[in-house]
Amino acid sequence: MFRSLFLALPLVFALSACQFFGEKVDPQKTWTVEQFYKEAKDELNAGNNQAAIKLYEALEAKYPFGKYAQQSQLDIAYAQYRDGDTTQAAASCDKFIKLHPNHQNVDYALYLKGLAFFKPDFGILGSVFNLDQAERDPKALRESFDVFKDLVTRFPESRYVEDSRSRMGFLVNSLAKHDLAAARYYLDRGAFLAAVNRAQNILQRYPQAPALEGALEVTVAAYEKMGMKDLAADNRRVLQKNFPGNKSESAVEKSAWWKVW
Numbered sequence: 001m002f003r004s005l006f007l008a009l010p011l012v013f014a015l016s017a018c019q020f021f022g023e024k025v026d027p028q029k030t031w032t033v034e035q036f037y038k039e040a041k042d043e044l045n046a047g048n049n050q051a052a053i054k055l056y057e058a059l060e061a062k063y064p065f066g067k068y069a070q071q072s073q074l075d076i077a078y079a080q081y082r083d084g085d086t087t088q089a090a091a092s093c094d095k096f097i098k099l100h101p102n103h104q105n106v107d108y109a110l111y112l113k114g115l116a117f118f119k120p121d122f123g124i125l126g127s128v129f130n131l132d133q134a135e136r137d138p139k140a141l142r143e144s145f146d147v148f149k150d151l152v153t154r155f156p157e158s159r160y161v162e163d164s165r166s167r168m169g170f171l172v173n174s175l176a177k178h179d180l181a182a183a184r185y186y187l188d189r190g191a192f193l194a195a196v197n198r199a200q201n202i203l204q205r206y207p208q209a210p211a212l213e214g215a216l217e218v219t220v221a222a223y224e225k226m227g228m229k230d231l232a233a234d235n236r237r238v239l240q241k242n243f244p245g246n247k248s249e250s251a252v253e254k255s256a257w258w259k260v261w
Contacts, residue, residue, distance in 0.1 A: 033063040037072065044075060049083035070100060077112055086116040110151040111160040117144035118167060138178045145171040176202050176209035183218045192222040213243045 028036070040055035056072040056079070063069055077092035093113035097106055117140045148164040148171070155161065183198035195218055202215035216239040223232035239246055 028058060033059060033066070033068045036063070037068045040072065040075065044079055049079040052079045053083075070096075070103065073099070074105060074109060074112075077109070081112060081116050089113075090116040107151055107155040107158040107160055110147055110155075111158075111164060114144050114147035114151065114164065114167065117141075117147060118171075138175055141171050141175055141178070145175070172206050173209050173211070176206035176211035176215075179206075180211040180214045180218070183215065187218055187222055190225075192226050195219075195222045213239070213246060216242070217246075 031039075036055060036059035040052050040059060043049075043052035043055060053076055056076045059072050060069050073092065073096045077089050077096065080086075080092060081089035090113045093109045093116070096103070096109045100106070103109075145168055148168045151158065151164050152161050152168070158164075179198050179202050183195045183202070186192070186195035186198060199215040199218040199222070202209065202211055203219075206212070216235055219235045220232050220239060223229075223235060
């Protein structure tokens with residue numbers, strides 16, 4: 001009895017010392033995986049994205065296997081996306097897909113990755129200055145389109161397909177507008193072959209986009225300026241056939257960019 005009491009004394013003194021010097025015991029050390037996930041989810045639902053991410057990461061570190069760890073990886077990606085860290089959100093989606101290629105929520109990971117690249121506006125400045133999506137660097141637009149296309153192709157029955165298709169249509173129009181702006185830029189500056197190439201890209205890749213009419217106008221104008229009358233005539237016929245109301249002569253000969261030459 002005395003021996004047991006003697007052995008317990010150091011523990012009592014240690015606990016007393018912790019209390020005396022104000023040392024705090026980490027409550028997370030005793031948390032179950034369910035408690036970790038609940039606390040993290042509560043933070044996420046409250047909009048505390050960074051706090052949620054830290055808890056999810058702590059859960060993964062302590063309980064690296066199982067459904068809670070897998071769901072935490074997806075929730076981290078969502079929290080990063082909602083917090084505006086879209087680059088890291090896309091990387092987290094890639095990590096999840098790589099680790100769990102056959103998981104039932106791979107379609108959601110692809111959808112979230114597509115949203116991370118999508119960035120449909122410029123925030124407050126975009127609304128103030130009326131900035132156009134087509135004026136952005138098209139790399140992210142193409143990446144977003146490719147991700148949504150992958151989702152639609154691989155998971156045609158996914159609940160995210162309808163919205164993904166809608167976004168793909170928006171992205172196609174934005175990419176076509178971007179190429180049309182570039183084609184007109186080249187035409188304005190006398191780089192006629194570059195203008196044709198950029199316009200042809202629209203005709204080949206985005207034949208249903210509203211920018212098709214403008215692309216044909218640029219092609220006709222560029223061929224005319226290069227002295228390629230037959231090609232100009234061919235493209236004018238295509239323009240008039242697809243857009244009967246288009247006045248190709250005025251579109252080419254009276255446009256602002258044509259007058260400078």
